[in-house]
Amino acid sequence: MIIDLQRFLAAERPFWIELEKLLDGLETTGGAVMQFEQARRFHYLYERAAAGLAKLNTFSSEPETRRYLESLVARAYGEINETRERQHRFSPWHWLFQTLPQTFRRRIRAFWLALGITMAGALFGGFAVAFDPEAKAAILPEMFANHMGDPAERVAKEEKDAKGHSAERMTSFSAQLMVNNISVSIRALAFGVTYGIGTIILLFYNGIILGLVTADYVMAGQTVFLLGWLLPHGVIELPAIFIGAQAGLVLAGALVGWGRRETLRARLRAVAPDLMTLICGVALMLVWAGIVEAFFSQFHAPVLPYSVKITFGCIELMALIFFLSRCGRAEEEQEKATAAAPLLEAKARS
Amino acid sequence: MSRLAILHIRTPEGIVFSQELAGPMTRFLAWFIDGLCLLAFVFLLMTALSVFGFLSPDIAQAVGTLGMFVFYLGYGIYTEWRWRGQTIGKRVLRLRVVDVHGLRLKFSQVLIRNLLRPVDMQPLFFYLVGGLASLLNSRCQRLGDLAANTIVVRIPKLTEPNLDQLMADKFNSLRAAPHLEARLRQRVSPAEASIALQAIVRRDLLEPRARVELFAELAAHFKGKVQFPVDTVEGITDEQYVRNVLDCLFRPGRKSAARPQPDAEPAPPGNVPPVAA
Numbered sequence: 001m002i003i004d005l006q007r008f009l010a011a012e013r014p015f016w017i018e019l020e021k022l023l024d025g026l027e028t029t030g031g032a033v034m035q036f037e038q039a040r041r042f043h044y045l046y047e048r049a050a051a052g053l054a055k056l057n058t059f060s061s062e063p064e065t066r067r068y069l070e071s072l073v074a075r076a077y078g079e080i081n082e083t084r085e086r087q088h089r090f091s092p093w094h095w096l097f098q099t100l101p102q103t104f105r106r107r108i109r110a111f112w113l114a115l116g117i118t119m120a121g122a123l124f125g126g127f128a129v130a131f132d133p134e135a136k137a138a139i140l141p142e143m144f145a146n147h148m149g150d151p152a153e154r155v156a157k158e159e160k161d162a163k164g165h166s167a168e169r170m171t172s173f174s175a176q177l178m179v180n181n182i183s184v185s186i187r188a189l190a191f192g193v194t195y196g197i198g199t200i201i202l203l204f205y206n207g208i209i210l211g212l213v214t215a216d217y218v219m220a221g222q223t224v225f226l227l228g229w230l231l232p233h234g235v236i237e238l239p240a241i242f243i244g245a246q247a248g249l250v251l252a253g254a255l256v257g258w259g260r261r262e263t264l265r266a267r268l269r270a271v272a273p274d275l276m277t278l279i280c281g282v283a284l285m286l287v288w289a290g291i292v293e294a295f296f297s298q299f300h301a302p303v304l305p306y307s308v309k310i311t312f313g314c315i316e317l318m319a320l321i322f323f324l325s326r327c328g329r330a331e332e333e334q335e336k337a338t339a340a341a342p343l344l345e346a347k348a349r350s
Numbered sequence: 351m352s353r354l355a356i357l358h359i360r361t362p363e364g365i366v367f368s369q370e371l372a373g374p375m376t377r378f379l380a381w382f383i384d385g386l387c388l389l390a391f392v393f394l395l396m397t398a399l400s401v402f403g404f405l406s407p408d409i410a411q412a413v414g415t416l417g418m419f420v421f422y423l424g425y426g427i428y429t430e431w432r433w434r435g436q437t438i439g440k441r442v443l444r445l446r447v448v449d450v451h452g453l454r455l456k457f458s459q460v461l462i463r464n465l466l467r468p469v470d471m472q473p474l475f476f477y478l479v480g481g482l483a484s485l486l487n488s489r490c491q492r493l494g495d496l497a498a499n500t501i502v503v504r505i506p507k508l509t510e511p512n513l514d515q516l517m518a519d520k521f522n523s524l525r526a527a528p529h530l531e532a533r534l535r536q537r538v539s540p541a542e543a544s545i546a547l548q549a550i551v552r553r554d555l556l557e558p559r560a561r562v563e564l565f566a567e568l569a570a571h572f573k574g575k576v577q578f579p580v581d582t583v584e585g586i587t588d589e590q591y592v593r594n595v596l597d598c599l600f601r602p603g604r605k606s607a608a609r610p611q612p613d614a615e616p617a618p619p620g621n622v623p624p625v626a627a
Contacts (some may be wrong), residue, residue, distance in 0.1 A: 050365040066504040074503070077361055077435075078454045172411035179419040186423075190469045193493045198469070244509040251497060264494040265450065268499055279465060284481040 009065065012052050019045040023075050046076040095277070096284075098328035102279040104243065105325070105332075107250050114245035118238075119201055121207020126215035128208070138211055147213055151220035158225075158300050174294030181286045183235055189251065189279050197253025203245050210238075215224055228306035231313025233293035239320060247278040271274030293318075334341035355490050357501060359452040369452065369503040371490045372445045374481045377502055381477070382438030384425065391421050426464040431457055435500075444505040450489065459498040466494035471491045523582045524594045531598045542571070543599045546592050553589070565589040 021043055026034075034042060053069045082153065128135035147154070184206075191198025206298060217226040254267040262270070295311070298302075355371040372380075395417050403410035408617025429437040435455050436446035441582035447463070451457055470492045487500050524531055546568055553561055569588035572595045583591060 027436075047363070050361065050363060053367060054365050067370070069371065071506050073365065073367050074359070074369055074448070074452055075505075077359075077367070077452055078448055081361075081453050090616050113601065169408055171408045172415060175412035179415055182419070186465055187468055190466045191385075193466055193469055214437040255497075256616040265499055268497055272456070272462055276461050279461070 008055070012048070015045055016069065016095030017053070019049055019072060019076060023072070023079065026079060042076070043080065046080060049076065050074050050183045068285040075295035098331055099277055100281045101324050101327040102332050103274050104109070104281070107246055107274060107278070110253065111242060111248035113249055114203055114242045117203040118207035118210070121204040122211030122214065125208035125211030129212045129215045130219065136212060136216060139208060139306050144213070146208065147216070149220045155225045157301070170294050173289045177293050178287055178290030178332050181241070181289065182252060182283055185241050185282045185286065186279070188241060188244040189247040189275065192251035193255070195255055196249055199245050200254065206241065224306050225300070226311070228300065228309040229297060232297045232309050232316070233289045235313050235317040236285050236292065237289035240282045240289060241265065243278055243285070244282045247275045249280075250278070251275060355488065357489060357503070365546070370506070371446070372502040372504050373490055374484045376443055376445065377484070378481070380437070380439035380445055381444045384437050386424060387438050392418060408533060414426050415575065422627055423464070426467070427460055430455070430460045430464070443500050446505055447500050450499045450501050455500065459500050463498035463500050466497055469493050494555055496531040514621070522594045522597050523586065524578055524598055526582050527578055530578050532574050534572070534595065534598055536570070537575045543595055543596065546572070547600070550593060550596060562588070565592055570591045
């Protein structure tokens with residue numbers, strides 16, 4: 001059977017145009033919320049368009065009209081249906097003190113793996129410079145050119161010019177550090193899509209540089225300077241990069257999916273919110289690290305005693321460990337207890 | 351390489367709709383337009399900062415560095431979230447990012463597909479990794495789309511079919527045999543009717559020879575379905591026969607215009623020969 005297409009179009013087109021206008025409005029205004037009557041009308045128009053599409057699919061029709069109607073139904077379908085479990089207002093406080101640390105702990109194995117790979121790289125870099133002094137020139141990239149010489153000479157120079165970077169450049173230096181470190185963390189996450197290979201290489205290479213510089217300064221007897229220079233920003237910056245890599249390894253884990261029965265799409269959908277949480281947390285940490293590095297780490301003794309810098313770094317590290325290990329734990333345990341309550345009740349009854 | 355990838359989605363109501371997936375070339379063009387927008391922003395920012403730089407060069411440089419980074423990273427995230435999967439480039443080329451099941455995008459999806467762009471852009475900014483991935487993927491997904499469970503689809507424009515091209519108020523000799531007209535409607539499938547309709551709508555795009563051959567084939571096909579009396583088809587061209595058939599199919603129950611009289615005014619000249627009885 002073939003429908004009277006012209007009559008059908010004439011009858012239905014006003015409804016399609018009304019639906020299209022509603023969709024355009026929703027799409028341009030972003031998070032606009034509809035009133036009840038509007039929502040009812042929207043749903044009616046969607047169902048009417050869907051029914052029209054069903055008719056056109058069943059009967060003969062002009063392909064352009066069908067494509068248009070399919071697009072309209074698809075857009076309305078996407079507006080009406082979504083994958084979020086429940087809508088809730090975003091609370092920055094709740095996100096920072098509960099969601100972020102809880103997510104970190106839930107994915108802690110990937111963090112340990114990231115840390116382990118970096119440590120392996122650091123050991124490699126340390127041994128390389130200990131057994132072959134030429135390794136430094138071969139491995140260190142150009143951006144570390146100021147570490148090519150003797151560490152003792154650099155320390156003497158830094159202490160002579162103890163104000164660090166001139167005050168006129170501190171803000172822009174801080175901005176550059178933030179941008180560079182956030183870019184590295186994003187790459188650590190993004191390369192997780194190469195089944196984690198890119199992330200592992202990135203971590204290992206960063207570990208080599210870290211180990212090489214550390215061993216070089218320690219062997220030259222400049223451990224105190226090194227700690228005073230690295231700890232204030234490094235205790236935040238390095239964990240932030242590990243967390244970025246943790247997100248990359250979580251993504252890789254979802255792609256590989258060993259021993260899991262869900263489909264690839266289901267696995268990726270499940271990890272997406274965690275990846276978002278981790279990378280946003282990393283960005284926050286690196287903003288802090290950038291400020292500390294530019295405005296604090298670059299000042300050396302005698303202007304700023306190393307003991308102050310090292311103490312500051314230790315306090316930051318302890319605060320970070322407390323934040324990541326303790327924050328949101330009570331709520332987490334409460335949620336676990338609530339989830340387990342029906343099972344316990346059933347067990348008690350039996 | 352030309353291919354048209356279609357994604358079929360079935361709603362819980364049982365309605366099946368398809369979405370045309372955007373190919374790598376169209377997406378590259380959209381990205382190119384977005385790149386121009388980014389360049390324009392950088393130019394504006396630099397102009398503004400060159401003025402502000404006189405007051406504090408350090409802060410101006412910091413704002414420049416952070417501004418460019420935030421805009422570069424945030425442009426795609428903000429526009430795709432705010433405009434339901436569209437950036438300026440995608441708007442211009444009528445593309446949209448949607449969930450792989452046709453559902454509304456979540457913020458995490460927008461964020462992940464944009465954060466994974468550095469991998470797709472390799473090497474440098476040439477998008478070879480992303481381009482290859484979308485060429486090899488049946489849903490034209492780059493790696494960022496794969497990780498975020500998203501696809502990029504085309505949004506077609508509304509082009510209402512011009513059914514007046516069929517038989518607007520013209521005499522249709524086939525209507526003289528209503529029982530055969532009814533049989534024709536019964537025997538012609540929607541797909542066959544759709545093909546004939548497309549042939550009529552696009553007839554002016556065909557080469558003259560191809561046009562004659564196509565309509566001869568279509569007319570022969572429809573004549574094989576139902577044999578109309580000789581006096582109703584005598585002297586009409588194959589193209590006119592197909593138009594008459596379509597008029598019967600798409601405008602059931604409509605009275606045909608009166609038979610043209612020999613002394614009536616001639617029809618205006620056009621591509622299609624006047625209707626013969």
